[in-house]
Amino acid sequence: MASLSYELNGRNNLVVTASDIGLIIGKGASGLKRVISGAWTMYERLQSSEKRIDEEKPKLRIVLKDHEDGIQAEIFSESETMQKLAQKSLDRSVEFVLKKRESTVSLKTEFFLVDLPERLMGKLIGRGGAGLKRLQNDIIFRNKRVMINPDDVETAKTARIRVDSLDVEPDEDGKSGNIIEKGEQKNTSFLGWPPEKDDDFEHHVKLTLSFKRGVAPLKERDLYIQRFSEVVVNRINQIKQEDDDQMDEINECLGFDEE
Structure with a gap:
Protein backbone atom coordinates (compact mmCIF):
# COMPACT_ATOMS: atom_id res chain seq x y z
CA MET A 1 0.00 0.00 0.00
CA ALA A 2 1.31 3.44 -0.89
CA SER A 3 2.28 5.73 1.95
CA LEU A 4 3.21 9.32 2.76
CA SER A 5 6.07 9.71 5.23
CA TYR A 6 7.27 12.95 6.85
CA GLU A 7 8.59 14.52 10.07
CA LEU A 8 6.28 16.31 12.50
CA ASN A 9 9.04 18.41 14.04
CA GLY A 10 9.34 21.71 12.17
CA ARG A 11 6.14 21.23 10.20
CA ASN A 12 3.97 24.36 10.36
CA ASN A 13 6.73 25.88 12.54
CA LEU A 14 5.84 23.58 15.44
CA VAL A 15 8.43 22.05 17.74
CA VAL A 16 7.61 18.37 18.25
CA THR A 17 9.82 16.13 20.38
CA ALA A 18 9.87 12.38 20.87
CA SER A 19 8.26 12.83 24.29
CA ASP A 20 5.13 14.25 22.60
CA ILE A 21 4.19 10.96 20.95
CA GLY A 22 1.95 9.81 23.79
CA LEU A 23 0.19 13.16 23.85
CA ILE A 24 -0.50 13.00 20.11
CA ILE A 25 -1.59 9.35 20.04
CA GLY A 26 -3.75 9.83 23.13
CA LYS A 27 -5.00 7.41 25.75
CA GLY A 28 -6.20 4.24 24.06
CA ALA A 29 -5.13 5.79 20.73
CA SER A 30 -7.99 8.29 21.10
CA GLY A 31 -5.91 11.02 19.47
CA LEU A 32 -5.18 9.01 16.34
CA LYS A 33 -8.78 7.85 16.17
CA ARG A 34 -9.88 11.49 16.07
CA VAL A 35 -7.37 12.17 13.30
CA ILE A 36 -8.67 9.27 11.22
CA SER A 37 -12.27 10.27 11.88
CA GLY A 38 -11.49 13.82 10.81
CA ALA A 39 -9.86 12.59 7.61
CA TRP A 40 -12.88 10.43 6.76
CA THR A 41 -15.25 13.34 7.42
CA MET A 42 -13.37 15.50 4.92
CA TYR A 43 -13.10 12.66 2.40
CA GLU A 44 -16.82 11.89 2.53
CA ARG A 45 -17.65 15.57 2.20
CA LEU A 46 -15.46 15.74 -0.91
CA GLN A 47 -17.01 12.63 -2.41
CA SER A 48 -20.50 14.07 -1.97
CA SER A 49 -19.55 17.23 -3.86
CA GLU A 50 -19.14 18.02 -7.56
CA LYS A 51 -15.37 17.58 -7.16
CA ARG A 52 -15.59 13.95 -6.08
CA ILE A 53 -12.67 11.69 -6.97
CA ASP A 54 -13.39 8.72 -9.19
CA GLU A 55 -11.86 5.96 -7.08
CA GLU A 56 -12.87 3.07 -4.89
CA LYS A 57 -13.28 3.70 -1.18
CA PRO A 58 -9.74 3.65 0.19
CA LYS A 59 -8.29 2.27 3.38
CA LEU A 60 -6.43 4.44 5.89
CA ARG A 61 -3.82 3.72 8.54
CA ILE A 62 -1.53 6.12 10.39
CA VAL A 63 1.68 5.12 12.18
CA LEU A 64 3.78 7.41 14.39
CA LYS A 65 7.36 6.51 15.31
CA ASP A 66 9.46 8.48 17.78
CA HIS A 67 13.20 8.91 17.36
CA GLU A 68 16.02 11.06 18.71
CA ASP A 69 15.08 14.16 16.70
CA GLY A 70 11.30 13.99 16.94
CA ILE A 71 8.42 11.96 15.49
CA GLN A 72 7.96 10.49 12.02
CA ALA A 73 4.44 10.14 10.66
CA GLU A 74 3.56 7.62 7.96
CA ILE A 75 0.12 7.65 6.37
CA PHE A 76 -0.85 4.46 4.55
CA SER A 77 -3.56 4.69 1.88
CA GLU A 78 -3.88 3.74 -1.78
CA SER A 79 -5.61 7.10 -2.29
CA GLU A 80 -3.35 10.14 -2.65
CA THR A 81 -6.35 12.31 -1.82
CA MET A 82 -6.91 10.46 1.44
CA GLN A 83 -3.21 10.80 2.29
CA LYS A 84 -3.42 14.58 1.93
CA LEU A 85 -6.63 14.83 3.95
CA ALA A 86 -5.22 12.62 6.70
CA GLN A 87 -2.12 14.79 6.80
CA LYS A 88 -4.34 17.86 7.17
CA SER A 89 -6.28 16.21 9.98
CA LEU A 90 -3.07 15.19 11.76
CA ASP A 91 -1.70 18.74 11.41
CA ARG A 92 -4.78 20.11 13.15
CA SER A 93 -4.57 17.55 15.93
CA VAL A 94 -0.86 18.13 16.60
CA GLU A 95 -1.34 21.89 16.78
CA PHE A 96 -4.30 21.48 19.14
CA VAL A 97 -2.61 19.12 21.60
CA LEU A 98 0.62 21.15 21.69
CA LYS A 99 -1.29 24.34 22.46
CA LYS A 100 -3.23 22.50 25.15
CA ARG A 101 0.02 21.19 26.64
CA GLU A 102 1.56 24.67 26.58
CA SER A 103 -1.42 26.08 28.44
CA THR A 104 -1.29 23.34 31.06
CA VAL A 105 2.44 23.67 31.62
CA SER A 106 2.61 27.45 31.75
CA LEU A 107 -0.33 27.99 34.08
CA LYS A 108 -0.02 25.09 36.48
CA THR A 109 0.04 25.95 40.18
Whole structure:
Protein backbone atom coordinates (compact mmCIF):
# COMPACT_ATOMS: atom_id res chain seq x y z
CA MET A 1 0.00 0.00 0.00
CA ALA A 2 1.31 3.44 -0.89
CA SER A 3 2.28 5.73 1.95
CA LEU A 4 3.21 9.32 2.76
CA SER A 5 6.07 9.71 5.23
CA TYR A 6 7.27 12.95 6.85
CA GLU A 7 8.59 14.52 10.07
CA LEU A 8 6.28 16.31 12.50
CA ASN A 9 9.04 18.41 14.04
CA GLY A 10 9.34 21.71 12.17
CA ARG A 11 6.14 21.23 10.20
CA ASN A 12 3.97 24.36 10.36
CA ASN A 13 6.73 25.88 12.54
CA LEU A 14 5.84 23.58 15.44
CA VAL A 15 8.43 22.05 17.74
CA VAL A 16 7.61 18.37 18.25
CA THR A 17 9.82 16.13 20.38
CA ALA A 18 9.87 12.38 20.87
CA SER A 19 8.26 12.83 24.29
CA ASP A 20 5.13 14.25 22.60
CA ILE A 21 4.19 10.96 20.95
CA GLY A 22 1.95 9.81 23.79
CA LEU A 23 0.19 13.16 23.85
CA ILE A 24 -0.50 13.00 20.11
CA ILE A 25 -1.59 9.35 20.04
CA GLY A 26 -3.75 9.83 23.13
CA LYS A 27 -5.00 7.41 25.75
CA GLY A 28 -6.20 4.24 24.06
CA ALA A 29 -5.13 5.79 20.73
CA SER A 30 -7.99 8.29 21.10
CA GLY A 31 -5.91 11.02 19.47
CA LEU A 32 -5.18 9.01 16.34
CA LYS A 33 -8.78 7.85 16.17
CA ARG A 34 -9.88 11.49 16.07
CA VAL A 35 -7.37 12.17 13.30
CA ILE A 36 -8.67 9.27 11.22
CA SER A 37 -12.27 10.27 11.88
CA GLY A 38 -11.49 13.82 10.81
CA ALA A 39 -9.86 12.59 7.61
CA TRP A 40 -12.88 10.43 6.76
CA THR A 41 -15.25 13.34 7.42
CA MET A 42 -13.37 15.50 4.92
CA TYR A 43 -13.10 12.66 2.40
CA GLU A 44 -16.82 11.89 2.53
CA ARG A 45 -17.65 15.57 2.20
CA LEU A 46 -15.46 15.74 -0.91
CA GLN A 47 -17.01 12.63 -2.41
CA SER A 48 -20.50 14.07 -1.97
CA SER A 49 -19.55 17.23 -3.86
CA GLU A 50 -19.14 18.02 -7.56
CA LYS A 51 -15.37 17.58 -7.16
CA ARG A 52 -15.59 13.95 -6.08
CA ILE A 53 -12.67 11.69 -6.97
CA ASP A 54 -13.39 8.72 -9.19
CA GLU A 55 -11.86 5.96 -7.08
CA GLU A 56 -12.87 3.07 -4.89
CA LYS A 57 -13.28 3.70 -1.18
CA PRO A 58 -9.74 3.65 0.19
CA LYS A 59 -8.29 2.27 3.38
CA LEU A 60 -6.43 4.44 5.89
CA ARG A 61 -3.82 3.72 8.54
CA ILE A 62 -1.53 6.12 10.39
CA VAL A 63 1.68 5.12 12.18
CA LEU A 64 3.78 7.41 14.39
CA LYS A 65 7.36 6.51 15.31
CA ASP A 66 9.46 8.48 17.78
CA HIS A 67 13.20 8.91 17.36
CA GLU A 68 16.02 11.06 18.71
CA ASP A 69 15.08 14.16 16.70
CA GLY A 70 11.30 13.99 16.94
CA ILE A 71 8.42 11.96 15.49
CA GLN A 72 7.96 10.49 12.02
CA ALA A 73 4.44 10.14 10.66
CA GLU A 74 3.56 7.62 7.96
CA ILE A 75 0.12 7.65 6.37
CA PHE A 76 -0.85 4.46 4.55
CA SER A 77 -3.56 4.69 1.88
CA GLU A 78 -3.88 3.74 -1.78
CA SER A 79 -5.61 7.10 -2.29
CA GLU A 80 -3.35 10.14 -2.65
CA THR A 81 -6.35 12.31 -1.82
CA MET A 82 -6.91 10.46 1.44
CA GLN A 83 -3.21 10.80 2.29
CA LYS A 84 -3.42 14.58 1.93
CA LEU A 85 -6.63 14.83 3.95
CA ALA A 86 -5.22 12.62 6.70
CA GLN A 87 -2.12 14.79 6.80
CA LYS A 88 -4.34 17.86 7.17
CA SER A 89 -6.28 16.21 9.98
CA LEU A 90 -3.07 15.19 11.76
CA ASP A 91 -1.70 18.74 11.41
CA ARG A 92 -4.78 20.11 13.15
CA SER A 93 -4.57 17.55 15.93
CA VAL A 94 -0.86 18.13 16.60
CA GLU A 95 -1.34 21.89 16.78
CA PHE A 96 -4.30 21.48 19.14
CA VAL A 97 -2.61 19.12 21.60
CA LEU A 98 0.62 21.15 21.69
CA LYS A 99 -1.29 24.34 22.46
CA LYS A 100 -3.23 22.50 25.15
CA ARG A 101 0.02 21.19 26.64
CA GLU A 102 1.56 24.67 26.58
CA SER A 103 -1.42 26.08 28.44
CA THR A 104 -1.29 23.34 31.06
CA VAL A 105 2.44 23.67 31.62
CA SER A 106 2.61 27.45 31.75
CA LEU A 107 -0.33 27.99 34.08
CA LYS A 108 -0.02 25.09 36.48
CA THR A 109 0.04 25.95 40.18
CA GLU A 110 3.63 26.09 41.42
CA PHE A 111 5.17 26.16 44.88
CA PHE A 112 8.32 27.97 45.95
CA LEU A 113 10.22 27.52 49.21
CA VAL A 114 12.38 30.23 50.77
CA ASP A 115 13.91 30.70 54.22
CA LEU A 116 12.09 33.30 56.31
CA PRO A 117 11.38 33.32 60.06
CA GLU A 118 7.72 32.61 60.74
CA ARG A 119 7.37 35.82 62.77
CA LEU A 120 8.22 37.85 59.64
CA MET A 121 5.55 36.29 57.41
CA GLY A 122 3.18 39.15 58.17
CA LYS A 123 5.73 41.64 56.83
CA LEU A 124 5.73 39.81 53.51
CA ILE A 125 1.96 39.44 53.30
CA GLY A 126 1.16 42.97 54.48
CA ARG A 127 -2.05 44.32 55.95
CA GLY A 128 -5.00 43.04 53.96
CA GLY A 129 -2.59 41.33 51.56
CA ALA A 130 -1.07 44.66 50.48
CA GLY A 131 2.42 43.17 50.48
CA LEU A 132 1.40 40.41 48.08
CA LYS A 133 -0.33 42.91 45.80
CA ARG A 134 2.88 44.91 45.79
CA LEU A 135 4.82 41.81 44.77
CA GLN A 136 2.38 41.13 41.94
CA ASN A 137 2.80 44.67 40.61
CA ASP A 138 6.59 44.74 41.02
CA ILE A 139 6.92 41.49 39.08
CA ILE A 140 5.26 43.14 36.08
CA PHE A 141 6.56 46.71 36.35
CA ARG A 142 9.65 48.58 37.52
CA ASN A 143 9.39 52.37 37.36
CA LYS A 144 6.42 51.93 35.01
CA ARG A 145 8.55 49.83 32.65
CA VAL A 146 7.21 46.39 31.74
CA MET A 147 9.69 43.75 32.93
CA ILE A 148 8.03 40.68 31.39
CA ASN A 149 6.78 39.87 27.90
CA PRO A 150 4.23 42.62 27.12
CA ASP A 151 1.85 39.95 25.83
CA ASP A 152 1.88 38.34 29.29
CA VAL A 153 0.85 41.43 31.27
CA GLU A 154 -2.89 40.69 31.36
CA THR A 155 -2.29 37.11 32.46
CA ALA A 156 0.27 38.23 35.06
CA LYS A 157 -2.28 40.63 36.55
CA THR A 158 -4.42 37.62 37.48
CA ALA A 159 -1.59 35.97 39.44
CA ARG A 160 -2.50 34.84 42.94
CA ILE A 161 0.32 34.62 45.47
CA ARG A 162 -0.25 32.91 48.79
CA VAL A 163 2.20 32.57 51.67
CA ASP A 164 2.07 29.75 54.22
CA SER A 165 4.39 28.51 56.90
CA LEU A 166 6.15 25.35 55.77
CA ASP A 167 5.07 22.74 58.29
CA VAL A 168 8.44 21.06 58.62
CA GLU A 169 10.52 20.26 61.68
CA PRO A 170 14.32 19.83 61.81
CA ASP A 171 15.55 16.33 61.05
CA GLU A 172 16.91 14.14 63.84
CA ASP A 173 20.26 15.94 63.67
CA GLY A 174 18.71 19.40 63.72
CA LYS A 175 19.57 19.84 60.05
CA SER A 176 17.68 20.65 56.84
CA GLY A 177 17.01 17.16 55.46
CA ASN A 178 13.23 17.42 55.88
CA ILE A 179 13.11 20.75 54.08
CA ILE A 180 15.05 19.31 51.15
CA GLU A 181 12.49 16.50 50.87
CA LYS A 182 9.71 19.09 50.64
CA GLY A 183 11.60 20.81 47.83
CA GLU A 184 11.65 17.56 45.86
CA GLN A 185 7.86 17.37 45.68
CA LYS A 186 5.98 17.90 42.41
CA ASN A 187 5.92 21.48 41.04
CA THR A 188 8.05 22.66 43.96
CA SER A 189 11.39 24.47 43.89
CA PHE A 190 13.53 26.71 46.08
CA LEU A 191 13.94 30.44 45.61
CA GLY A 192 17.59 31.40 45.94
CA TRP A 193 20.15 28.85 47.08
CA PRO A 194 18.58 25.60 48.32
CA PRO A 195 19.80 24.27 51.67
CA GLU A 196 22.26 21.40 51.95
CA LYS A 197 21.54 18.36 54.11
CA ASP A 198 24.26 19.38 56.58
CA ASP A 199 22.98 22.96 56.92
CA ASP A 200 21.45 23.95 60.23
CA PHE A 201 17.65 24.09 60.14
CA GLU A 202 16.11 27.43 59.22
CA HIS A 203 12.38 28.06 59.02
CA HIS A 204 11.02 28.21 55.48
CA VAL A 205 7.79 29.55 54.03
CA LYS A 206 5.93 28.27 51.00
CA LEU A 207 4.69 30.62 48.28
CA THR A 208 1.92 29.29 46.07
CA LEU A 209 1.66 30.86 42.62
CA SER A 210 -1.47 30.34 40.54
CA PHE A 211 -3.43 32.19 37.88
CA LYS A 212 -7.09 32.85 37.22
CA ARG A 213 -8.72 29.94 35.42
CA GLY A 214 -9.23 30.43 31.69
CA VAL A 215 -6.65 33.17 31.08
CA ALA A 216 -4.23 32.99 28.16
CA PRO A 217 -1.05 30.95 28.77
CA LEU A 218 2.20 32.80 29.36
CA LYS A 219 4.20 33.25 26.17
CA GLU A 220 7.46 33.54 28.12
CA ARG A 221 6.93 31.57 31.29
CA ASP A 222 10.65 31.34 32.09
CA LEU A 223 11.00 35.13 31.97
CA TYR A 224 8.01 35.57 34.27
CA ILE A 225 9.32 32.99 36.79
CA GLN A 226 12.76 34.60 36.69
CA ARG A 227 11.21 37.97 37.48
CA PHE A 228 8.99 36.42 40.18
CA SER A 229 12.03 34.89 41.86
CA GLU A 230 14.04 38.11 41.67
CA VAL A 231 11.29 40.29 43.15
CA VAL A 232 10.34 37.88 45.94
CA VAL A 233 13.94 37.21 47.02
CA ASN A 234 14.77 40.93 47.02
CA ARG A 235 11.71 41.71 49.13
CA ILE A 236 12.50 38.94 51.62
CA ASN A 237 16.11 40.10 51.91
CA GLN A 238 14.83 43.62 52.56
CA ILE A 239 12.52 42.35 55.32
CA LYS A 240 15.37 40.42 56.93
CA GLN A 241 17.69 43.43 56.79
CA GLU A 242 15.08 45.71 58.35
CA ASP A 243 14.59 43.14 61.11
CA ASP A 244 18.35 42.98 61.76
CA ASP A 245 18.59 46.78 61.84
CA GLN A 246 15.75 46.95 64.35
CA MET A 247 17.48 44.37 66.55
CA ASP A 248 20.71 46.38 66.39
CA GLU A 249 18.83 49.48 67.55
CA ILE A 250 17.29 47.56 70.45
CA ASN A 251 20.67 46.17 71.50
CA GLU A 252 22.23 49.62 71.32
CA CYS A 253 19.38 51.18 73.28
CA LEU A 254 19.66 48.62 76.07
CA GLY A 255 23.44 48.61 76.07
CA PHE A 256 23.70 44.95 75.17
CA ASP A 257 26.53 45.70 72.74
CA GLU A 258 28.63 47.49 75.35
CA GLU A 259 31.56 45.59 76.78
